[in-house]
Amino acid sequence: MLAQRPPRNADDETAWDQKEMPFTEHLRELRNRLLIAIATVGVIAVLLFWPSQFVIRWMMREYFGGIQLHAFGPADVIFTEFKFSVVGGIVIGLPILLQQLWLFVVPAIHPRTRRMVYAFILPSFLLAAAGIAFAHFVVIPRVIAALIRITDAVATPTFGVASTLNFVIVLFALFAIVFQTPIVLVGLARLGIVSSSALMRYRRHALFGFFVAGGIAAPDGNPLTMALLAVPMYALYELSIWVILPLERRWSFDRLSTTS
Secondary structure, X not given: OEEEEOOOOOOOHHHOEEEEOOHHHHHHHHHHHHHHHHHHHHHHHHHHHHHHHHHHHHHHHHHHOOOOEEOOXXXXXXXXXXXXXXXXXXXXXXXXXXXXXXXXXXXXXXXXXXXXXXXXXXXXXXXXXXXXXXXXXXXXXXXXXXXXXXXXXXXXXXXXXHHHHHHHHHHHHXXXXXXXXXXXXXXXXXXXXXXXXXXXXXXXXXXXXXXHHHHHHOOXXXXXXXXXXXXXXXXXXXXXXXXXXXXXXXXXXXXXXXXX
């Protein structure tokens, strides 16, 4: 199996070459990286297990008001706190997890691509944080309020602690991922798969698609809820175009400088 050795001088891309690495060496390296990642999540999860009960109570008060949660099994609360702790361990330990993944794959990546990945790290974290904040302040309160109104119309709300927390975590994760749209589109543009002109050409299609997705995600069919979900996605799409435009000019200049 082939793996690439990083150049001694980061500016000298010609030094980037290949060397043979035994398959067993790859497995050993993968095992070490996985052990570090699992240990990181495990230690953080253990530290979060006790305070998780207070965070869960806060989330329930914040999003569900006076609605009482129910445990439908003797281990529901323990499993819920354990799941919350593991998710918290993954989120807090994400820098170390990504570092281990990067250290495993970086020898096989060209130096120019590495620089592009390094440039994406901070914006990716900031966008994920913005997505979580948007979900907390805008989306989750309105979506849950709409769901409770629908439930009140035909039944008495009786929410289980496990399924309720799963729902909130999924919404947080969904918007953290959705807010990565600029990173994904800029990366695709750098690889030549999309371009700013193509993204401009399909603006109306993207807007229509985002409103369809918002309509599917909006539980009450309220146009305001649909807009709250669709408009941020379209704003991220537009932001991607205006980020890609100057980058394309710079990439063209770099290609001309390299060939001349």
